C-alpha cells in the first residue's frame with residue numbers, strides 16, 4: 001500500500017513515520033527525520049484554508065492538515081480564510097495529483 | 103583569504119528565438135572573448151554551464167567548441183538560481199586552489215523544462231509558477247493591505263528600465279492602467295505582472311586576484327555570498343508574504359562582506375512576478391515589512407535605477423539558467439560605471455538576489471569595486 005496506490009483509488013492518506021510519528025510530506029518512502037518506515041494514516045481529515053485565489057471560475061487554495069502539511073486544492077464555493085474543509089475527491093490524472101475540498 | 107574577481111563577461115540579447123542550446127552557449131562566450139582580447143583561453147582551468155536544458159554534457163561540448171581542454175567541466179542546475187549557484191561553485195573552486203580561472207556560462211531556451219517542478223506533488227494540479235505567484239500575491243496583499251494598482255508599479259518601473267537595456271526582451275513601456283488591463287491570468291495575477299521565459303545566454307569569467315588584475319583594469323570583487331534552501335516544495339514555505347530563504351541568505355552575504363544593507367548602492371532582485379520585488383526588498387532589509395511598494399514608487403517617480411536597473415526579470419526576460427549570471431553582469435557594469443543610460447550614481451557596493459521555486463532557495467551575492 002503506497003500513498004499513490006491509495007490516491008489513485010480516491011483515498012487521501014497522511015504519511016506518518018512508524019517510529020517518530022513525524023508526518024512526511026510530500027510523501028516519501030522513509031521519514032525525513034529518522035529514516036524510519038512511513039505508514040499511511042487513513043481518516044476523515046479536517047483541513048483549514050490558509051490562502052486562495054481564482055482562475056476563471058475555479059477557486060484554488062492552500063489547505064493545511066494536522067497543523068503541519070499543506071496541499072493545493074480546488075474548491076467549488078468561494079472560500080474563506082480559516083474555513084474548515086474536508087477532501088471530497090482526489091486522485092492522479094496524467095501523473096499529477098489532484099484534490100478537491102468542500 | 104584569496105580574493106575572487108570578475109575578470110570578464112559577455113551577454114547576448116534575450117529573445118523568443120528558436121535557437122539550439124549549443125548556439126546560445128557559444129554566442130555569449132564569443133562576446134566575452136571579443137570584449138577582452140587579453141584573455142588566453144588556454145588559461146581557463148574550468149568550465150561550468152548553468153542551465154535547465156535537458157541536453158547532456160554541455161560543459162565539455164562548450165569547451166570543445168571554443169577549443170580548450172579544461173581540468174573541470176560540468177553543468178549546474180538549480181532551477182531559476184542555477185546562475186548564481188554556478189558563480190558560488192566557481193568561487194569555491196578558486197578559493198580552494200583547484201583552479202585559477204573559470205568560465206561560467208548560463209544558457210536557456212524559451213521552452214525550458216525548468217519552469218515546472220514536477221516533483222512537487224503538494225501543489226496538486228497547480229504546478230505552473232502562476233499559481234504560487236497568485237498565492238504569494240494574494241497573501242501579500244492581504245497581510246499588508248496592498249492593492250493590485252500598488253503592485254503594478256513594479257512592472258511599470260521595470261519595463262521602463264528595460265528600455266535602457268539593449269539586451270532586454272521587452273522594448274515597451276506600460277502605464278499602471280496597461281498593467282491592470284493586461285490579460286488576467288488569475289484573480290491576483292495579470293500577464294504584465296509576470297517575467298517571460300525566453301532564449302538567452304550570459305557568460306562570466308572569474309579568477310584569482312592576481313589573474314583578474316592582469317585581465318582587467320576595473321576588477322569587481324565578490325566579497326559576500328549567502329545561500330539558503332528551506333525546502334523544495336512550495337507549500338513548505340512558512341509564510342506566503344515574505345521570503346525566509348532570501349532573508350537568511352541576505353544576512354549571511356552582508357555579514358561575509360562586512361556590509362550593511364544601507365551600504366548597498368545598486369541591486370538586482372529576482373522579480374519573477376511583481377510581488378517578488380517588494381517581498382525581496384523587505385526580506386533583505388531594504389524596507390520595512392509591507393513598505394516595499396512605497397519604495398518602488400518613489401524610485402520610479404525620481405527616475406532612480408537603484409533596484410533592477412537592467413529591468414529585472416520582468417523587463418529583461420527570464421532565461422532561467424542565464425538569469426543569475428545576467429544579474430551579476432549588470433551589477434558588475436554598474437560598479438564599473440559602464441552601464442550607459444542605466445547608470446546609478448556612485449555605485450560602489452552592489453547586491454544580487456537570485457532565487458528558485460517560490461523562494462524555497464535563495465542566493466545573495468555582494469559585489470564591490
Ligand SMILES: [Zn+2]
Nearest residue numbers: 017020031034
Ligand atoms: Zn521518523
